[in-house]
Amino acid sequence: MRALGIETSCDETGVAIYDSERGLVADALHSQVTMHAPYGGVVPELASRDHVRRLVPLVADVLGRAGCALAGLDLIAYTRGPGLAGALLVGASFASGLATALGKPAIGVHHLEGHLLSPLLGDPAPRFPFVALLVSGGHTQLFEVAGVGRYRLLGETLDDAAGEAFDKTAKLLGLGYPGGPALAALAETGHARTIRLPRPMIDSGDLDFSFSGLKTAVALAVREAAGSFEPGALDDAARADLARAFEDAAVDVLAAKAMAALDATGRTTLVVAGGVGANRRLRERLFEDAARRGARVHFPPPRFCTDNGAMIALAGALRAGDASTDRRFSVEARWELASLREPAAATAA
Ligand code: KG4
Numbered sequence: 001m002r003a004l005g006i007e008t009s010c011d012e013t014g015v016a017i018y019d020s021e022r023g024l025v026a027d028a029l030h031s032q033v034t035m036h037a038p039y040g041g042v043v044p045e046l047a048s049r050d051h052v053r054r055l056v057p058l059v060a061d062v063l064g065r066a067g068c069a070l071a072g073l074d075l076i077a078y079t080r081g082p083g084l085a086g087a088l089l090v091g092a093s094f095a096s097g098l099a100t101a102l103g104k105p106a107i108g109v110h111h112l113e114g115h116l117l118s119p120l121l122g123d124p125a126p127r128f129p130f131v132a133l134l135v136s137g138g139h140t141q142l143f144e145v146a147g148v149g150r151y152r153l154l155g156e157t158l159d160d161a162a163g164e165a166f167d168k169t170a171k172l173l174g175l176g177y178p179g180g181p182a183l184a185a186l187a188e189t190g191h192a193r194t195i196r197l198p199r200p201m202i203d204s205g206d207l208d209f210s211f212s213g214l215k216t217a218v219a220l221a222v223r224e225a226a227g228s229f230e231p232g233a234l235d236d237a238a239r240a241d242l243a244r245a246f247e248d249a250a251v252d253v254l255a256a257k258a259m260a261a262l263d264a265t266g267r268t269t270l271v272v273a274g275g276v277g278a279n280r281r282l283r284e285r286l287f288e289d290a291a292r293r294g295a296r297v298h299f300p301p302p303r304f305c306t307d308n309g310a311m312i313a314l315a316g317a318l319r320a321g322d323a324s325t326d327r328r329f330s331v332e333a334r335w336e337l338a339s340l341r342e343p344a345a346a347t348a349a
């Protein structure tokens with residue numbers, strides 16, 4: 001069964017083909033980062049219009065590299081939500097149009113289910129059940145995952161998401177969009193322990209997070225060191241040390257809660273997904289902490305940590321039983337992952 005995956009929830013157009021026998025066959029991505037950079041963040045209307053421009057060439061590219069004709073596709077999967085409504089509508093209407101033209105079923109995939117299942121694209125792939133740490137720009141959540149569609153929420157952020165905290169802190173330090181990777185790169189040149197930031201909720205005794213205070217602590221540290229909130233008033237070394245202090249604090253909290261989730265559930269496999277999962281220091285720390293307690297950690301291949309079409313094609317293929325030839329479609333700007341259910345049994349394609 002060959003699924004075409006289409007991701008357009010935010011600022012990346014991702015397209016891929018996943019074959020349930022052979023695995024990922026081909027994938028392509030267009031990032032809108034340079035288009036949004038002058039505005040300091042994603043401009044939703046520009047995002048939608050760019051998805052319109054990119055989808056046809058990306059699909060053609062992926063089909064060409066897979067050596068697959070349109071007629072060779074069995075299923076069209078698209079991101080139905082959560083995300084920017086206009087951007088989601090581009091992918092959903094494109095996918096539904098294509099499915100109608102081909103007479104094939106379509107399926108609307110939950111973006112976070114795509115992230116959560118993306119480690120299955122890795123080798124070795126994790127086996128159910130596992131604990132999943134989902135750390136993206138909009139979400140920071142811990143789930144116990146018993147199988148596809150069997151997600152129990154263990155804890156989540158009470159305010160900012162981890163990626164959002166990276167992005168906002170990057171802005172405080174005068175770095176551009178996208179902030180997370182820029183902050184991580186700056187932190188590489190900083191020294192550990194020159195500045196000590198709080199570890200919010202690390203001892204809260206539950207599996208929830210809070211990151212907004214950490215961002216405020218960075219703002220106050222900037223003012224203390226520079227006499228103003230202006231990042232330009234800090235020299236490069238001081239900014240790098242602050243970036244390092246922020247990254248260390250965020251990584252400490254994420255790792256402590258992930259380990260506590262393994263303890264609370266008795267599970268021995270941790271899966272990490274979402275953009276912040278690309279962070280090198282977080283990856284190293286989770287490997288170390290998990291190894292110490294005899295647990296395994298699985299990450300998606302780094303390029304599939306951030307938004308991509310491969311995870312949507314994969315999730316669509318795993319949910320093939322839910323696919324429909326009913327041509328109505330809708331998108332969900334907000335949509336709780338824990339509301340999903342197990343897929344219906346797939347009819348052979
Ligand atoms: O999963 P994703 O691509 O999009 C959402 O669904 O949100 O995650 C994007 C988030 C952004 O906040 C970005 O700053 C963060 O992931 N991010 C990183 C790194 N790479 C991306 N944060 C920390 N370190 C990184 N290397």
Ligand code: ZN
Nearest residue numbers: 115136306307
């Ligand atoms: Zn995402």
